[in-house]
Amino acid sequence: MMHTDTRYLDLLGPNPKWVAFVQDEYLRSNLVQIAAKMGIPHACVQTGDLTSVRAFFNSGVEPLLLVLELSQSLDLSADVKSLMGYAPTEIRIIIIGKEDHVSIFRKLRQLGVVDYLVLPVEENVLRNAINMGMVANVAQDIQDFGSKPFTIVLGVRGGIGVSTLCTNFAWLTASFFQKKVCLIDFNFYQGTICLLLDLVRNMGLNEALTEIERLDEVFLKHILIQKEENFSILTGQAALEQEIAFSQESIKILVTFLKERFDFIYADLNPVFYSMFTQTILNAADKVIFVADYSLISIQNLLHMKTFFATYMPHLKNKIIINDVFPHKSDISKSMFEKSVEAPVDATLPYCKASMFEKMDAGEVFVKTYSHHEYTVQLKKLLTELYPQLQPVKKLSWFEKWRSKRK
16 A cells, blocks of 8 residues: 655646556656656656545545556456546546556446556657547547447458458448548558559558657658548558567557548458457457358358457447359358358358459459449448448539539
8 A cells, every 4th residue: 555645736736737646667757757848747746556546536636637557456447446436527547557458448448547558658658648638538539439430351261352342442432422531451461452552552550650649640641642532541561570569559549540530441450369459450440341251161260250259349340241252152052151150141242353353453443443343332232331321422424513613
């Protein structure tokens, strides 16, 4: 139990911007540096635990933000619930712990915590979290995440056409439905999205996640690749021997930033679920599309994936698409597949691989050229079912354009 000496309160004033109670020395040092750079008294950083926090609140001082380290807590959820019971209603809280799992983050967010960081926390990540915490409103943040769709497309087996599907989804949303779209390629090793669109891959995603403090409108323009007026691509690169290990906080900040500036976000993501990188991305999404075919391996892998999501991310809605990319016909019927995975198939895309390759060679998406093909029709239908707010924009005829200019 920490001491409850409250003499430092005289240095804070009645409404300080933020106050921190921590025990880790490295964390304390970083917080003191941040306070100095913000022009805030060092007294806002205290060595303390829940007992110290209770005494602090009893003093009547109400900061905008509380940063609390609970790395030694035996029951983090119970301690946070207890804290919420006596903390001022309007205060925003950042918890710092030692367990690195996305389920903890989601549980604490449900309790009302603004953010959850994991030790050790670097100064720039901590500073960004504090800045966002002081302006974040938890309820509004959740509402914003729901109103700006972030859809992740996952293949249940290799070669199932996930990247092709992502590019077609994104182009239809940007061009046919006239929405501002960002397509993120989280495959740092292959970068298939840029290959399909005949674009030169850059390291924009790497830069964004490693220099998150630079993220603004100018920096965003620098890291994005523009395919068409409403269609932007964010991609990165990594050597095959390089581990993908960006901070969870950087990913959350980036997704929040993009959602404020795009109507729709799509992502091509490798299903490596043990990775915290993958889990953090999934946690920020609102829908997942599983891409499969009528095969035993798809059934087996899809069942494993559904179990994972039901256990760790039950909030994520999902759809199942059958992408008929292989020329041979399967012995497994649609009804057999649905019975095996205990879920309906939401769309079945027809086989048209040769035409797909023709368009890929030209750097164009299939649905742009073959606007009346059954593949395109099914994708449009699926998009409007996923997001009813999507409505096709009527294209003006030559005469209508001429008449509008005359007015």
